[in-house]
Amino acid sequence: MAFVTAMAHYGARWFDENWIAQLNSPEWKAATGNNLSLATLAPADVASNGYRENLALFQQGKCAIWVDATSAAPFVTDPERSSVADEVGFAFAPGTGRGKPSNWLWSWALAVPESAGNKGLAKEFVAWATSTRYRDLVASRYGWANVPPGARTDLYDEPRYRQAAPFAGLVKESIETADVTEPTTKPVPYEGIQYVAVPAFRSIGTAVGQQLTQAIRGEITHEKAIENSQWVSDRVIEQTRLLADRTEGK
Numbered sequence: 001m002a003f004v005t006a007m008a009h010y011g012a013r014w015f016d017e018n019w020i021a022q023l024n025s026p027e028w029k030a031a032t033g034n035n036l037s038l039a040t041l042a043p044a045d046v047a048s049n050g051y052r053e054n055l056a057l058f059q060q061g062k063c064a065i066w067v068d069a070t071s072a073a074p075f076v077t078d079p080e081r082s083s084v085a086d087e088v089g090f091a092f093a094p095g096t097g098r099g100k101p102s103n104w105l106w107s108w109a110l111a112v113p114e115s116a117g118n119k120g121l122a123k124e125f126v127a128w129a130t131s132t133r134y135r136d137l138v139a140s141r142y143g144w145a146n147v148p149p150g151a152r153t154d155l156y157d158e159p160r161y162r163q164a165a166p167f168a169g170l171v172k173e174s175i176e177t178a179d180v181t182e183p184t185t186k187p188v189p190y191e192g193i194q195y196v197a198v199p200a201f202r203s204i205g206t207a208v209g210q211q212l213t214q215a216i217r218g219e220i221t222h223e224k225a226i227e228n229s230q231w232v233s234d235r236v237i238e239q240t241r242l243l244a245d246r247t248e249g250k
Contacts, residue, residue, distance in 0.1 A: 001209040002194035003067060006102040007031045009184040010095060014196050014204075014233070017189050019241075021233035023208065024226055032212060032226065039216045047216045059083060067093070069106075070171040074146050077167070090167045092174060100185050104194035105178035150175065200240045207232040 005014070012027030022028055039046050043057050055075060057063035059082040066076065079085040093103035110130065112122040128134055130151040138147045144164035147155060149171055155161055156172040165171075183193040191197045195205065208229040215225040 001205045001212075002104065004032065004035050004209075004212065005192075005196075005205075006093065006104045006194045007035060009193060010100065010102060011185050013184045013186050013188045014201075015189060015237070017187055019189060019237055021230055021237065023230040023233055029222075029226055032215075033222060035212065036215055036222055047213045070174050071149050073149075073165065073167045073171060077145065077165075090170050092170065100179075100183075101177060102193070103174045103178045105175065105180055106194070198240075200236050204233050204236050207236075 008014075008028055008031035010027075010031065012025060012031050013022050016022055043049070043063055045053070049057070051068070054063060054066060055068070055072070058066040058076055061084045073090065076082045076088050077085050082088070093101055095101040110126045112119055112126065116122050132152070132154075135147050135152065135155060139160070144158075144161045147161060149155060149168075153172075156168050162168045178193060180191045180193055180197075183191070192201075195201060211220070211225040211228045211232075214220045215222050220228075
């Protein structure tokens, strides 16, 4: 659903400003229709393949395009892990040309929880794991292309890293241009590009994903998947509102 949501956010949206689900809108229908069309071109078991399965297929040359995290670039350019390492190219996530790309952003954070038993040592570890010392240690053992990205801006200015990782500039720009506060061309009451940053989205996203999976498998039509998705989103939001009203004593 992360991929589907990013595709939909070209011009569609999960909810309007009043939290009314928009899954039966023309834009959402077009986005999910495109996704179903792509599924017909995908390797077998597309409905059940996950991160590891799709990565392995790409590394084996059995999948032409792999859409995933910017941090995953070394996995497909390392000749010891990828049989197509010398044939891989990289591209920005597409958009509609209306100023909204679909490159998504989740989290590049390291945090020390309040419940940690030894916050001092934890903070020291975080400082070390994001330091130039750790960067250089990884580079010396595994090569510059395998240095964890996203932790330090200065990594992308390091000549040795840029030489070993030709995708470095594209990765940095992808991170910097992802805007979780305005994910689509239409106004929305939520944040998030490949998700909706509200607790209810976990159940909504799972339910809608199940509907689209059934459509991919040919168990239901695209139209039925849209109808069911709209219904379940309306019900979950309605229940969420009722719970909120009760909590506030309304």
